[in-house]
Amino acid sequence: MLSKRIIACLDVRDGAVVKGVNFEGLRHAGDPAELATRYNREGIDEVVILDITATIEKRKALAETIDAVAREIFLPLCVGGGIRGEAHAEAAIEAGADKVGINTAALSQPDLITTLAKRYGSQAVIVAIDTKRVGGRFKIYVRSGQQGTERDAVEWAQEAADRGAGEILLTSIDQDGTKAGFDCELTAAVSSAVPIPVIASGGAGTFDHFVDVFTTGQADAALAASIFHYSEHAVADLKTHLRSHGIPVRIT
């Protein structure tokens, strides 16, 4: 049976892992390769490296981080943050990423989704959507959640799938960093609207939040950062909890 995936996100700035609340107030959480190795040992299913600075001069540091993580762990590895075009995607994949997450660039140049899907296959293209509830709708925000748009998350997810995206990484800005639970309503709305897997992100605080997002939220995978960063054994304990609730997970 296909397992529900548990994904650890490493928010990386200048080669170190940081984690913020509501996309701000960052605090240091360790070395990316060391953390990834620990997560692998604990049974994580996938790792996302999110480059939250993504300035041009830091690109080289990012490639080094990807390379260091990919040497240590043999798990699917996605890299996102600041991928503006084909050259950035190529650099990430050459360094060892299996998938690239595109967000702002996908919205401003939707052809990029198709271009990357044709070159690397749809499985390598994750369209990341950051969204906030505004007047009963899920509105998309870009530039690390700083800039609102008029686009609707469900409609954009459908278009991204049509254009060749292999997965949707869906982040609730309202929930991100709050530990108050995933936005299950948002996740279910997108997951039931697209024919591709949806990764839920933002708000994981307890193990039951994961149960909720896999059942009510109909997520195919769930992503979290801080719940794993500061507690050893969290991944294994989470999976035991999910299994006891009838959710298929990989136990190692």
Added chain:
Amino acid sequence: MIALVDYGAGNLTSVRKALAHLDAPTTTPTRPAELDAADGIIVPGVGNFEVTAALGADWRAAIRAHIERQRPMLGICVGMQWLFDGSTEAPGHPGLQMLPGTCSLITDQEDATPEEHRGGSDRVGGRLKVPHVGWNTLRVTRPSWLLDGVAKGAQVYFTHSFAAPVTADCVGATRYGVEFAAAVERGLVGGVQFHPEKSSDVGLRILRNFLQKAL
């Protein structure tokens, strides 16, 4: 020396890193004649079956000669599908035709017997989500050198939309809507639909099994 065959779409980096971790020397030949010196050949792969067309008659002949020399080869993902007669993904492009059968879209094979569990989002409007992405159970169907030591219930990482049928060459099967061949073996020709280079310890074990045959 393990030759990694690059036909332009397969991401070789991950396979190369996994083999480096297992201390295996690798090379990426630029001409088919370089395969003559290889102890083992790996054809990795992602993306569309059509890209395998880059492996023309000269490459195919060199790979066939390698197999005839009783040297092992391993196809990964699209590289495994390529071992078969072909795929409905690219009807005009024959595979290596080492194994009988034709690969097809999982949803075209689907036998409509959904598995029940609480998180029931594998399907949208009654259809399976495609691609099949994630960790799924590898059921060993008969003893093989390739899957030697793989524990019952072990899970491996998949990401694909097309799959090979379960035939006499199948040594490991996986179920996603339909049961398909997750691992195949005929003599020293092996293939895996999943990504051993992305399947953590289970995957490394399978790669090690291949290296033991090759080196």
